[in-house]
Amino acid sequence: MVTYEIRCIECGESHDPTRPAYACTSCGGLLEAVIDEKEAAQALDEGAFRDRPLSVWRYREAIPVDDISKVASLREGGTPLIRCRRLGEEFGLESLWIKFDGTNPTGSFKDRGMTVGVTKALELGMTTVACASTGNTSASLAAYAALADLDCVVLIPEGNVALGKLAQAMMHGADVLSVRGNFDQALDVVMEASEKLGLYVLNSVNPFRIEGQKTAAYEICDQLKGVTPEALYIPVGNGGNSVAYWKGFKEYDSMDLTSGCPTMRGIQAEGAAPIAAMFEEGSDHMKPVEEPETVATAIRIGNPANWKKTVRALKESGGHASTVTDDEILEAQKFMARLEGIFPEPAGAAALAGLIKDVEEDLADRSAVTVCVSTGHGLKDPDTAIRQSAEPRTIEASVEALSKLLGGDGR
């Protein structure tokens, strides 16, 4: 097991890793796992990690769990990095890639974090796991809890969860509770109840989730054969994934497994963009959005729990956060589906929407190796897809009818 510490990002205080912790007991700051990179690099090398299949656990020596044989895994990670030639031509980009994390076992990147987080729940001897969720976190947690034989409670904001995600959480046997309120309010309830009710919380304030999610950045460097992308576009909800990618790139660079880090662009939906507003206004304080609204329900977050870490990561990378409209998101979703055969849920198209906007405003380097992170699968939210599509046309069951419809020239 890699040597690591659970440390407060504000005051640096170290916390006991054998007890559940989501915030600093001294100052309330966010916690992060700090691994011994030297030790991890050496152990990865000795473990001949490159001979293992691309996956989260390919990098086991850099992930802080106690016993690799006790991992709860559904074979997460190892998702495709797709070279987008048609999209690249459409927007004049020489080297455009999409990391399609919607191909994870439950259809979103959340699985990368849950395999580590649920393994940690087992190590800590917890019997009930919980989360507040806009959908994908609950779908993923429910699946891993089923695998690990843990009780699972998920709190979802009433009426605002995409159909596929709800179906998943229910099918995997979680206690699904619909909260009268939005995501931010549901998260407050779970956090406050955690100690009292003995719940192990697997929202992205849990530092171990980030440790699984960071492997997506490792994978990208390996898939590009050691080349680090120059620009990375990523959707931002609570911000945990941006933090995880940045941590992953930095660690991979420190471990000499790649060289350099990308500039990161965090993309938020216009109706739920408190972090982008900070960059716009040059402010150091986040003003929560009271009633966040966007078609991309996975990033419909008004009060991002990880905002401090996220802002720090984006700035450190030399990047920033910006916004896209719902129309721009839905247009990017169609571009991905029609030019590349990739079907993301709306939040999974937000990164590309951000890039397209940057290209149009002449803010993007067209020759740079650019990766857009597509976070979730389109089948998660069939309602939104169908709403934007034309209805199927009905014909008689005859060749004449078909021929007439196709233009009547007997093609």
Ligand SMILES: *Cc1c(COP(=O)(O)O)cnc(C)c1O
């Ligand atoms: C969770 C999620 C996001 C947002 O990730 P954060 O870590 O909260 O920023 C974006 N897209 C999809 C599909 C998600 O499930």
Ligand SMILES: [Zn+2]
């Ligand atoms: Zn602290």
